[in-house]
Amino acid sequence: MAKKTYVEMFVEGAREGWRIGIQALLPNVVMAFTLIKILDDTGVMKALGSICAPVMSVFGLPGQAIMVLLASLLSMGGGTGVAMSLFTSGTLSAADLTIVLPAIFLMGGQIQNVGRIFGVINISPRFYPLVWGVTLFNGVAGMLFMRFVVKGI
Amino acid sequence: MKQETNPAVGQDNTPVEQKNEIDIMSYINPFLAIIILSGALAGTQGWLKAFDFNSLTGDFGTMKNAAQTFVGSGGTGAKQGFLFGLGLIPAVMLSVGIMSIVEQTGGMKVAQKVLTPILRPLMGLPGCASLALIASTQSTDAGASLTRVMFEKGELNGKERLIFTTYENSGAAAIGNFISIGAAAFPYIVVAMGIPFAVILIMKFIGANIARLILNKFYKEEELAN
Numbered sequence: 001m002a003k004k005t006y007v008e009m010f011v012e013g014a015r016e017g018w019r020i021g022i023q024a025l026l027p028n029v030v031m032a033f034t035l036i037k038i039l040d041d042t043g044v045m046k047a048l049g050s051i052c053a054p055v056m057s058v059f060g061l062p063g064q065a066i067m068v069l070l071a072s073l074l075s076m077g078g079g080t081g082v083a084m085s086l087f088t089s090g091t092l093s094a095a096d097l098t099i100v101l102p103a104i105f106l107m108g109g110q111i112q113n114v115g116r117i118f119g120v121i122n123i124s125p126r127f128y129p130l131v132w133g134v135t136l137f138n139g140v141a142g143m144l145f146m147r148f149v150v151k152g153i
Numbered sequence: 154m155k156q157e158t159n160p161a162v163g164q165d166n167t168p169v170e171q172k173n174e175i176d177i178m179s180y181i182n183p184f185l186a187i188i189i190l191s192g193a194l195a196g197t198q199g200w201l202k203a204f205d206f207n208s209l210t211g212d213f214g215t216m217k218n219a220a221q222t223f224v225g226s227g228g229t230g231a232k233q234g235f236l237f238g239l240g241l242i243p244a245v246m247l248s249v250g251i252m253s254i255v256e257q258t259g260g261m262k263v264a265q266k267v268l269t270p271i272l273r274p275l276m277g278l279p280g281c282a283s284l285a286l287i288a289s290t291q292s293t294d295a296g297a298s299l300t301r302v303m304f305e306k307g308e309l310n311g312k313e314r315l316i317f318t319t320y321e322n323s324g325a326a327a328i329g330n331f332i333s334i335g336a337a338a339f340p341y342i343v344v345a346m347g348i349p350f351a352v353i354l355i356m357k358f359i360g361a362n363i364a365r366l367i368l369n370k371f372y373k374e375e376e377l378a379n
Contacts, residue, residue: 006254013253017246020294026238033234034209041203076330077237080338087341098342102349105331106324106356113293117322120297121304127315127377134364135323138356145352150343 033075059099059143060151064091068100069107069139076108099146107139249295252288260284276358277316277365281308285317293325311377312368319364324357 004012038044046067053063064086072079083100086092092100109116110132118128185204188194194205202208211230216223224236254260269280278286285303289296300317303309309317331350339346368377 004257006258009254009257010250013250014246016253017249017295018242020249020298021238021242021246026235026242030231030234030238033211033237034231037209037211037230038203041208042200076325076335080335084338087338094341094343097338098344098349101335101338101342102352102356105327105335105353108330109293109325110322113322113325116293117297117318117325120294121301121314121318123315123318127318130315130364130367131319131322134319134360137363138323138360141359142352142356146349149348 039074059140060147061096061099061143062091065096065100068092069103072104072108073110075112076105079104079108095150098150099143102142102146103139106142107135110135244292249288249292249298252284252295252299255284276320276361277369278313279308282313282317286320289321289326290328291326293321296321296326310374312365312372312374315368315377316361316365320357320361323360324353327353327357 050063052066056063056065059065068079068083068086071082083092083097083104087094087097114128118125118131123131188204189206189209192206194201195207197205209230211232212228213232213236214221214225214228216225217227222240224233224240228236266280267283272278272280272283272286282300282303285296285299288299300309300314300321304311304314331353335346335349342349
């Protein structure tokens with residue numbers, strides 16, 4: 001058999017990428033977006049926001065910023081979208097946006113990740129808490145560090 | 154490159170056991186499905202909307218100006234998710250395609266040579282994990298798929314797989330996502346974008362090492378193999 005060209009190697013990989021995209025990725029993303037809609041419509045997201053408000057002052061953020069983190073858990077795009085809309089409406093200042101930005105990505109997409117990371121890698125659910133715990137720590141530490149950078153001690 | 158990924162959450166290599174017993178949810182689920190699919194709550198406002206099929210299906214975004222992609226703005230629900238999800242696929246095809254060339258031209262062996270001495274002290278991972286590591290900075294799915302394949306080939310053990318999972322899960326596809334999605338915020342933040350970016354990468358590394366410490370201290374490899 002003749003040696004494969006780079007083009008053939010790439011196309012082989014791209015075909016595999018298409019399969020992953022259609023079979024593993026797209027159904028999970030549609031699930032996540034529908035879930036976001038249900039949480040929005042039922043008011044669960046909003047209620048969580050007002051309950052958790054006091055916690056956010058630890059990071060020098062207004063209470064509404066919890067919505068950014070909750071939306072981030074569903075998707076990074078959602079988290080960024082909420083952050084930008086709160087910034088546009090003046091609820092978050094430029095400094096607040098700076099503080100919360102790394103956390104959107106450090107803690108982002110956790111619900112999608114159950115399918116896209118845990119499901120694909122096939123790790124046992126008994127280790128989800130370990131991975132989630134570290135992820136939460138990363139986000140919290142990231143926000144505290146950004147608070148220090150932006151607002152000092 | 155052969156990758157076996159699960160088509161959906163919970164459908165892994167292990168066959169999903171079919172539960173045939175009737176429980177309380179067997180009665181509730183058809184009831185909810187009838188409500189949702191019948192359109193009985195169409196046009197309602199407030200939380201009832203969450204049980205209307207058309208509302209859950211949502212809308213495609215619309216392109217209000219030439220700068221917007223086909224995802225548009227103002228989309229909701231499953232339709233928005235579908236377009237957003239379609240938009241993710243080219244990046245996956247591209248990164249898996251590139252990784253395919255790297256792998257088939259012997260890149261795996263070179264990466265192992267160069268990174269083995271660094272990755273082991275850095276995160277307790279074998280050097281061959283470097284490819285998955287690089288892929289995972291761009292694409293969550295490419296990174297996760299590669300990790301699964303490496304475990305199945307025996308290139309990662311159970312502990313290493315969990316360390317890698319932890320590394321990837323926090324700040325998934327950090328570079329790809331931050332540069333694309335995060336870019337929306339760059340013009341407005343009060344520090345250079347390099348600072349939050351560095352915070353993300355450093356915390357990913359620190360987090361992986363926390364997982365490594367915990368796994369080393371409290372678990373034996375035999376407990377981690379599945």
